[in-house]
Amino acid sequence: MAVNQLSETQQKVGPPLWLLAELTYDCPLHCPYCSNPTELGDKKHELSTKQWLKVLTEARAMGAVQLGFSGGEPLLRKDLEIMVKHGRELGFYTNLITSGIGLTEKRIAKLKKAGLDHIQISFQGADPEVNDAIAGRGNAYQQKFKMAQAVKAQGYPMVLNFVISKQNINQMADILRLSCELEADYVELATAQYYGWAYHNRDHLLPSQEELVEAERIVNEFRQQQQGKGPQFIFVTPDYYEERPKTCMNGWGSTFLTVTPDGSALPCHSAKMLPLKFPNVKDKSIDDIWRKDFSFDYFRGDSWMPQPCQSCDEKEKDFGGCRCQAFMLTGDMHKTDPVCSKSPDHHLIEQAITNAKTPSAPLIMRVNDPQEIARIKL
Amino acid sequence: MSEQTMIPILNSMFRFQYEPAQNCHVLLFPEGMVKLNDSASEIIKLIDGNSSVEQIVKLLAAKFPEAGDLTDDVAGFLITAVEKKWVHYGS
Numbered sequence: 001m002a003v004n005q006l007s008e009t010q011q012k013v014g015p016p017l018w019l020l021a022e023l024t025y026d027c028p029l030h031c032p033y034c035s036n037p038t039e040l041g042d043k044k045h046e047l048s049t050k051q052w053l054k055v056l057t058e059a060r061a062m063g064a065v066q067l068g069f070s071g072g073e074p075l076l077r078k079d080l081e082i083m084v085k086h087g088r089e090l091g092f093y094t095n096l097i098t099s100g101i102g103l104t105e106k107r108i109a110k111l112k113k114a115g116l117d118h119i120q121i122s123f124q125g126a127d128p129e130v131n132d133a134i135a136g137r138g139n140a141y142q143q144k145f146k147m148a149q150a151v152k153a154q155g156y157p158m159v160l161n162f163v164i165s166k167q168n169i170n171q172m173a174d175i176l177r178l179s180c181e182l183e184a185d186y187v188e189l190a191t192a193q194y195y196g197w198a199y200h201n202r203d204h205l206l207p208s209q210e211e212l213v214e215a216e217r218i219v220n221e222f223r224q225q226q227q228g229k230g231p232q233f234i235f236v237t238p239d240y241y242e243e244r245p246k247t248c249m250n251g252w253g254s255t256f257l258t259v260t261p262d263g264s265a266l267p268c269h270s271a272k273m274l275p276l277k278f279p280n281v282k283d284k285s286i287d288d289i290w291r292k293d294f295s296f297d298y299f300r301g302d303s304w305m306p307q308p309c310q311s312c313d314e315k316e317k318d319f320g321g322c323r324c325q326a327f328m329l330t331g332d333m334h335k336t337d338p339v340c341s342k343s344p345d346h347h348l349i350e351q352a353i354t355n356a357k358t359p360s361a362p363l364i365m366r367v368n369d370p371q372e373i374a375r376i377k378l
Numbered sequence: 379m380s381e382q383t384m385i386p387i388l389n390s391m392f393r394f395q396y397e398p399a400q401n402c403h404v405l406l407f408p409e410g411m412v413k414l415n416d417s418a419s420e421i422i423k424l425i426d427g428n429s430s431v432e433q434i435v436k437l438l439a440a441k442f443p444e445a446g447d448l449t450d451d452v453a454g455f456l457i458t459a460v461e462k463k464w465v466h467y468g469s
């Protein structure tokens with residue numbers, strides 16, 4: 001291939017519609033389900049304000065329209081307001097994805113003034129006891145509760161995100177009530193995805209099929225009583241119990257662009273684990289990264305697919321599933337996602353479900369400094 | 379109050395804007411986007427929180443005289459828009 005020539009898939013690619021700006025991996029919480037990488041890198045390599053503003057400008061020029069500020073805890077960046085303001089002025093819909101820790105009424109107002117469109121707050125449980133045990137921090141629940149009220153009082157659309165695991169799945173009815181009390185607009189009830197810290201803790205987190213069926217039943221029943229009023233609930237089961245894998249990020253390099261705290265550009269927030277060399281926004285423009293970088297083109301289309309995906313009539317639907325999951329479970333990122341019942345590695349998923357019934361290793365809470373690995377029995 | 383005099387209001391959850399890269403108008407909301415066709419966006423453009431359904435129909439007729447009577451089209455769109463919670467009615 002000549003240097004300037006674009007591959008067939010590169011020529012066809014549309015703009016990245018979603019830009020996820022992971023501003024910092026620092027976080028005041030210690031959730032064992034955290035999907036951040038377990039090696040968080042050095043804080044001094046974090047992008048500067050100026051570098052972030054350039055990323056926003058370039059992504060918007062390509063047609064990106066949703067902008068998420070996340071982390072870690074994005075509120076730890078003092079320049080968050082500057083970035084929100086810039087993003088909003090460019091025409092992005094700006095989303096703040098926060099634990100709620102570090103939020104104050106004053107900061108909510110400042111962010112509003114900067115043009116922030118929406119705030120998403122994560123909860124770990126429906127009461128202080130469960131919530132704070134999972135978050136690994138006292139008074140976290142109370143703070144989240146107060147800030148959720150303040151977010152609504154200041155007129156924002158609000159999404160609540162409950163990461164569902166064994167530890168809180170039996171609280172489903174209370175979670176639904178809490179969401180109504182806080183007047184959330186959307187509520188994500190998503191079982192943890194097993195990346196990063198969550199992968200290490202999978203046996204402790206993964207609910208049983210019976211627990212999931214019961215939780216989903218409670219949600220469906222509640223929905224029927226809502227009659228179109230109150231929050232919209234979105235229930236996401238772990239793909240471990242499905243016959244087919246999830247469509248990873250709507251297709252590799254097709255919609256999502258994540259930029260990590262140190263400037264690595266990724267097609268998905270957990271892709272850093274893969275044995276691919278990803279570009280950095282410090283060295284290349286977003287346009288070059290999206291349209292021309294080898295790593296972003298690597299899993300586009302279907303020519304990379306092995307069997308059984310290659311000759312499968314569902315390959316347009318799920319693109320062979322999640323590359324990170326294939327890599328984590330089989331050691332080969334090209335393989336069919338083991339979640340698929342057609343995968344020769346599907347027994348790995350069945351094994352994981354069995355292991356989750358009797359976890360053997362201790363639960364590890366997320367830490368920012370690898371020296372202080374905390375072990376807490378929930 | 380008849381349906382024609384009701385005043386549709388765009389829900390604050392949604393932001394309406396033109397997206398050059400999509401070559402169309404869109405509604406943006408938390409972590410999502412819907413692309414709108416031309417007639418939907420022409421109607422939403424006129425939903426300003428002051429104009430009634432009747433007035434919106436009139437304004438459209440003035441803008442697109444060749445289109446004929448648009449009462450039913452506007453009503454049809456508004457039913458969908460209320461269902462999807464894009465729009466609610468002021469009192």
Ligand code: SF4
Pocket residue numbers: 027028029030031033034035036071072073099122366
């Ligand atoms: S999952 Fe928990 S620890 Fe991880 S970034 Fe989110 S709030 Fe922080």
Ligand code: SF4
Pocket residue numbers: 244245308309310312313314315316318319320321336337340341342343
């Ligand atoms: S074989 Fe591959 S393409 Fe077919 S359903 Fe399974 S993961 Fe999807």
